[in-house]
Amino acid sequence: xxxxxxxxxxxxKMLHISPSTxxxxxxxxxxxxxxxxxxxxxxxxxxxxxxNKVALSLLQQESKxxxxxxxxxxxxxxxxxxxxxxxxxxxxxxxxxxxxSNESYLKEVExxxxxxxxxxDGFIISMAKTTTRFEHFKNIEEVGVPVVFFDRPCExxxxxxxxVEDYNGAYNATMHLIENKCKNIVHFAGPQNLAIxxxxxxxxxxxxxxxxxxxxxxxxxxCDTFKHAQHLIPELLLVHPxxxxxxxxxxxxxxxxxxxxxxxxxQIPSDIAVxxxxxxxxxxxxxPELTTVDQKGYEMGQSAAQLLLNRMQSYDDxxxxxxxxxxxxxxxxxxxxx
Amino acid sequence: xxxxxxxxxxxxKMLHISPSTxxxxxxxxxxxxxxxxxxxxxxxxxxxxxxNKVALSLLQQESKxxxxxxxxxxxxxxxxxxxxxxxxxxxxxxxxxxxxSNESYLKEVExxxxxxxxxxDGFIISMAKTTTRFEHFKNIEEVGVPVVFFDRPCExxxxxxxxVEDYNGAYNATMHLIENKCKNIVHFAGPQNLAIxxxxxxxxxxxxxxxxxxxxxxxxxxCDTFKHAQHLIPELLLVHPxxxxxxxxxxxxxxxxxxxxxxxxxQIPSDIAVxxxxxxxxxxxxxPELTTVDQKGYEMGQSAAQLLLNRMQSYDDxxxxxxxxxxxxxxxxxxxxx
DNA sequence: AGGGTTGTTTCAAACGTTTGCAACAAATAG
DNA sequence: CTATTTGTTGCAAACGTTTGAAACAACCCT
Numbered sequence: 001x002x003x004x005x006x007x008x009x010x011x012x013k014m015l016h017i018s019p020s021t022x023x024x025x026x027x028x029x030x031x032x033x034x035x036x037x038x039x040x041x042x043x044x045x046x047x048x049x050x051x052n053k054v055a056l057s058l059l060q061q062e063s064k065x066x067x068x069x070x071x072x073x074x075x076x077x078x079x080x081x082x083x084x085x086x087x088x089x090x091x092x093x094x095x096x097x098x099x100x101s102n103e104s105y106l107k108e109v110e111x112x113x114x115x116x117x118x119x120x121d122g123f124i125i126s127m128a129k130t131t132t133r134f135e136h137f138k139n140i141e142e143v144g145v146p147v148v149f150f151d152r153p154c155e156x157x158x159x160x161x162x163x164v165e166d167y168n169g170a171y172n173a174t175m176h177l178i179e180n181k182c183k184n185i186v187h188f189a190g191p192q193n194l195a196i197x198x199x200x201x202x203x204x205x206x207x208x209x210x211x212x213x214x215x216x217x218x219x220x221x222x223c224d225t226f227k228h229a230q231h232l233i234p235e236l237l238l239v240h241p242x243x244x245x246x247x248x249x250x251x252x253x254x255x256x257x258x259x260x261x262x263x264x265x266x267q268i269p270s271d272i273a274v275x276x277x278x279x280x281x282x283x284x285x286x287x288p289e290l291t292t293v294d295q296k297g298y299e300m301g302q303s304a305a306q307l308l309l310n311r312m313q314s315y316d317d318x319x320x321x322x323x324x325x326x327x328x329x330x331x332x333x334x335x336x337x338x
Numbered sequence: 339x340x341x342x343x344x345x346x347x348x349x350x351k352m353l354h355i356s357p358s359t360x361x362x363x364x365x366x367x368x369x370x371x372x373x374x375x376x377x378x379x380x381x382x383x384x385x386x387x388x389x390n391k392v393a394l395s396l397l398q399q400e401s402k403x404x405x406x407x408x409x410x411x412x413x414x415x416x417x418x419x420x421x422x423x424x425x426x427x428x429x430x431x432x433x434x435x436x437x438x439s440n441e442s443y444l445k446e447v448e449x450x451x452x453x454x455x456x457x458x459d460g461f462i463i464s465m466a467k468t469t470t471r472f473e474h475f476k477n478i479e480e481v482g483v484p485v486v487f488f489d490r491p492c493e494x495x496x497x498x499x500x501x502v503e504d505y506n507g508a509y510n511a512t513m514h515l516i517e518n519k520c521k522n523i524v525h526f527a528g529p530q531n532l533a534i535x536x537x538x539x540x541x542x543x544x545x546x547x548x549x550x551x552x553x554x555x556x557x558x559x560x561c562d563t564f565k566h567a568q569h570l571i572p573e574l575l576l577v578h579p580x581x582x583x584x585x586x587x588x589x590x591x592x593x594x595x596x597x598x599x600x601x602x603x604x605q606i607p608s609d610i611a612v613x614x615x616x617x618x619x620x621x622x623x624x625x626p627e628l629t630t631v632d633q634k635g636y637e638m639g640q641s642a643a644q645l646l647l648n649r650m651q652s653y654d655d656x657x658x659x660x661x662x663x664x665x666x667x668x669x670x671x672x673x674x675x676x
Numbered sequence: 677a678g679g680g681t682t683g684t685t686t687c688a689a690a691c692g693t694t695t696g697c698a699a700c701a702a703a704t705a706g
Numbered sequence: 707c708t709a710t711t712t713g714t715t716g717c718a719a720a721c722g723t724t725t726g727a728a729a730c731a732a733c734c735c736t
Contacts, residue, residue: 004399004481004482005454005455005481048477050451050454050455051455052396052455052457053452053455053456053457054392054395054396054401054456054457055396057392058390058392058393058396061342063392072421073411073417073420073421074414074417074418074421076412076414079411079412079417080412082411083410083411083412083438086438095435095437095452096436097433097435097436098434098435098436099433100421100424113388114391114433116343116388117343117388117389117390117391118391118392119390119391119392139386143342143343144342226619255623259622259623262625281412281564282620282623284597285593285597285620285623285624286623286624286625287600287624287625
């Protein structure tokens with residue numbers, strides 16, 4: 001038969017006193033007789049009493065839980081962010097509950113609803129690729145639960161956010177490819193309904209413009225997964241063998257491109273130089289190692305959690321804060337031509 | 339000012355009826371006047387009423403939440419398992435709350451306590467490397483919450499478990515190296531307080547024994563991380579240049595070894611063949627691609643969740659079930675000598 | 677008219693905890 | 707010897723929801 005956690009009532013019954021006395025004894029309330037206090041505390045310890053968080057949550061209207069909604073946990077970047085969030089949250093006495101949207105709008109809505117009705121104290125969210133309607137976020141706003149967006153913010157919602165300098169990161173990576181004598185660089189871009197997709201693309205384009213590089217119809221390719229890059233590279237190089245540089249919106253895509261390029265017996269970086277974005281741990285496991293833009297996942301998670309904790313202190317008609325982490329170009333062998 | 343979710347009481351007040359009537363109206367109870375029902379349902383919809391899960395959880399002593407405790411989310415294997423768990427759990431109307439132990443015993447204990455006092459309906463756990471005491475698991479047993487272990491079970495606890503054929507997987511991988519003419523294979527082994535560490539080591543050793551290969555004092559190296567492997571390889575090959583095969587307890591370690599081997603200007607697989615364990619996605623991003631044993635993360639997660647759901651149905655003095663998934667040797671270029 | 681049925685609604689308790697206030701005894705003050 | 711203080715404990719309400727039982731009116735049956 002299923003037992004249950006020891007409750008204050010159990011202790012009260014065993015000592016023939018009232019639950020309120022037990023409650024006060026446990027928190028060292030001055031009104032309670034020292035002997036009673038000792039009895040209660042000893043018994044509580046012996047029986048391994050732990051306060052029921054659900055009851056507390058209902059009573060105090062706060063759960064000490066932060067809801068985190070991310071696209072996919074299997075991406076190294078997101079699991080890094082989660083680690084950062086968890087660190088800061090735990091240190092402040094909070095736990096996190098993680099939900100995946102799997103890049104699906106419907107799943108994201110479902111997750112928001114589920115978390116809202118679980119008395120969550122705050123949200124940390126990175127939007128799904130496919131999300132183009134925002135009622136569910138508005139709903140959070142109405143209920144008055146603080147939200148922090150990271151990496152993929154929702155522009156329609158008044159909320160704090162943490163992002164990286166996507167534009168600068170992309171600009172720097174592209175400049176680096178240009179300095180390494182790439183004449184014909186293509187960009188594997190992310191979806192343009194996300195700011196990261198737009199900003200990285202613009203950083204790339206502006207670097208080309210600054211150096212008066214021509215922009216062809218094939219310069220921007222919408223391709224942001226490992227598999228797609230593997231298929232796209234052979235097709236692309238067949239038509240445009242002059243391509244000698246690839247800058248991808250994320251590391252997986254860059255690695256997919258690298259593998260496909262090597263299969264065509266082209267050398268990296270001498271024939272084609274490659275750079276990615278994220279600095280995922282795969283970037284130093286490839287051969288050659290991948291040049292990439294460090295997206296600071298762990299720090300991003302920490303900042304997001306910190307912003308949320310701050311916002312939970314003072315929520316009344318606030319001015320949203322945007323924290324922008326600076327990126328760092330990590331130069332490795334996939335792009336350096338001697 | 340922070341608002342709040344609409345409650346049954348709010349609706350009751352607005353319609354000048356009692357909360358119980360509202361409750362019944364919402365669930366289409368036959369006792370309720372059709373007109374009242376309609377009023378309630380319309381207003382509830384309009385005000386976007388969602389039942390408060392915390393209140394339900396307290397009342398019904400079930401939360402529809404499954405607690406998942408894993409060592410580290412950033413490992414691809416674990417995030418794959420989580421995806422499998424989430425799929426099955428969500429389909430059954432459950433949500434999961436994920437906690438990381440970071441391979442720390444203390445953090446694991448803390449997580450168990452926190453989840454226990456949150457009215458969790460069940461646990462899915464993979465033990466931390468450093469866990470050698472089990473009171474916290476015993477505690478779960480006492481309270482009567484069902485547990486399923488995966489990948490790294492606790493031998494002292496009566497609980498269902500999902501594991502892979504670690505022994506067979508290791509045996510097959512080792513045999514494969516032998517068939518590819520490796521004469522001097524070392525094993526980078528995991529910690530021996532975990533069954534996976536023991537079983538994979540034994541599978542390796544038994545394959546050697548069967549082929550009457552000598553077992554030297556350096557044949558087993560305790561090394562199970564990327565970094566450690568990178569440091570260990572140069573030291574090891576300096577003393578034992580005759581080594582021509584490495585079988586690592588996981589893919590990260592295998593990749594660490596590969597990179598270090600390549601740095602020494604040795605060829606893989608011709609000088610040294612390498613095999614790993616997990617079939618993480620990094621295994622096909624390396625050059626050469628890594629031969630490995632598929633650990634079936636997603637399926638493992640699904641099975642674990644399914645076992646837990648079953649056990650939640652019938653918990654009374656059960657006989658624990660162990661589900662063993664068969665492994666599959668994925669042969670890639672890092673081990674095939676022509 | 678008394679009893680019973682039917683339809684509809686409300687009451688009250690329960691889940692575990694906290695906390696303002698009331699209650700009570702004993703001790704002290706006036 | 708009453709009045710107040712002090713020390714200690716218990717009551718009851720609250721958080722949001724469900725649910726058995728009670729309540730009540732309106733109706734029908736004998």
